[in-house]
Amino acid sequence: MADVVLRKLNKRFGDTQALSDLDLSIRDGEFVVLLGPTGAGKTTTLRLIAGLERPDSGRIEIGGRDVAAEAPAERDVAFVFQQYSLYPHMTVYENLAFPLKAPVRKLSAMEIDRRVREVARMVRIDHKLENRSTRLSGGEMQRVAIGRALVRRPAIYLMDEPLSSLDAKLRAELRLELKRIQKELGSTLLYVTHDQVEAMTMADRIGIVAEGRLMQVGTPREIYGNPANLHVAARLGQPHINLLPADLLPGGRPPAGTKTVGARTEHLDIIVGKDANAEIDWIEHLGDQNHLHIRVADPKQPARDHKLVTLADPYLAIAPGDRISLTLRDPLYFDASGQRLS
Numbered sequence: 001m002a003d004v005v006l007r008k009l010n011k012r013f014g015d016t017q018a019l020s021d022l023d024l025s026i027r028d029g030e031f032v033v034l035l036g037p038t039g040a041g042k043t044t045t046l047r048l049i050a051g052l053e054r055p056d057s058g059r060i061e062i063g064g065r066d067v068a069a070e071a072p073a074e075r076d077v078a079f080v081f082q083q084y085s086l087y088p089h090m091t092v093y094e095n096l097a098f099p100l101k102a103p104v105r106k107l108s109a110m111e112i113d114r115r116v117r118e119v120a121r122m123v124r125i126d127h128k129l130e131n132r133s134t135r136l137s138g139g140e141m142q143r144v145a146i147g148r149a150l151v152r153r154p155a156i157y158l159m160d161e162p163l164s165s166l167d168a169k170l171r172a173e174l175r176l177e178l179k180r181i182q183k184e185l186g187s188t189l190l191y192v193t194h195d196q197v198e199a200m201t202m203a204d205r206i207g208i209v210a211e212g213r214l215m216q217v218g219t220p221r222e223i224y225g226n227p228a229n230l231h232v233a234a235r236l237g238q239p240h241i242n243l244l245p246a247d248l249l250p251g252g253r254p255p256a257g258t259k260t261v262g263a264r265t266e267h268l269d270i271i272v273g274k275d276a277n278a279e280i281d282w283i284e285h286l287g288d289q290n291h292l293h294i295r296v297a298d299p300k301q302p303a304r305d306h307k308l309v310t311l312a313d314p315y316l317a318i319a320p321g322d323r324i325s326l327t328l329r330d331p332l333y334f335d336a337s338g339q340r341l342s
């Protein structure tokens with residue numbers, strides 16, 4: 001395992017600037033997740049580290065060495081793609097053993113067998129070692145694909161949305177397992193996703209990427225609670241953060257220069273039926289919680305409504321059409337350019 005450092009990476013495809021001056025340091029043993037919308041440059045970052053693409057400029061260091069001149073096979077990385085890419089004519093055992101059989105590795109048959117069985121147990125596929133890889137469910141195939149990366153001990157694991165093709169239940173299970181295995185092995189891992197739950201639950205640090213730039217890097221807690229700008233604030237949180245004019249709701253203390261107030265559920269206090277300034281539009285029942293859709297008239301332009309969504313306890317006695325008082329509690333403030341003020 002090793003530190004990986006990216007310095008001022010640039011990559012262009014025709015008219016598209018896929019990456020702009022991207023800097024990122026991943027510490028030995030760290031789980032870093034790149035989170036961003038489609039086309040943000042996440043996969044390009046992984047492909048540059050793996051050596052599948054060459055940067056136009058910038059530097060990539062793995063374990064302190066500049067890898068610019070090294071071919072993918074020399075870089076000591078393991079890549080897991082979005083879609084399982086198994087050898088269909090091989091069994092699960094053979095698929096897992098394959099990366100260890102390269103002559104340069106000089107591993108004994110016993111050592112290969114030991115590692116294959118150890119990893120098969122980790123990814124919970126040890127009961128299917130003799131199955132042909134085509135005779136597995138999607139989730140099992142993806143476990144084998146992840147296992148095939150894990151049998152090696154590379155400097156870094158690069159994973160490109162490895163769970164996105166699975167159903168929600170399996171995704172949640174594998175998310176936990178992957179985190180457990182990474183901790184157990186002490187692996188360095190760079191993981192790409194546009195799923196905020198994966199990022200929040202697995203990452204030691206999250207890097208928010210947009211339009212080829214790294215907007216902010218920090219722990220999940222820092223990124224959620226202390227976003228640098230509107231873009232980052234909008235990436236995390238379910239329901240989405242509400243973006244409101246500075247003087248729409250009482251209770252805040254907007255600093256000079258505030259253009260937009262960012263209010264998540266925890267920044268909104270609701271009192272039913274007292275000094276009402278808002279109305280419940282409709283309620284989405286999600287089982288363990290409700291999404292309240294709220295309408296607030298703009299005092300400056302009474303004809304204009306602002307819509308908010310917030311979470312509420314399902315037992316809160318409230319119905320569409322009810323009038324409520326809505327006040328702010330320590331929300332986030334942003335200036336006209338979207339930068340965070342406090």
Ligand SMILES: Nc1ncnc2c1ncn2[C@@H]1O[C@H](COP(=O)(O)OP(=O)(O)OP(=O)(O)O)[C@@H](O)[C@H]1O
Binds near residue numbers: 037041044194
């Ligand atoms: N080989 C290529 N040729 C041309 N354009 C490319 C190529 N690879 C990537 N791009 C463009 O570069 C930009 C970044 O792409 P990239 O695949 O890195 O995004 P991403 O964040 O991984 O998106 P997704 O979540 O959809 O996988 C996109 O605009 C994409 O269309």
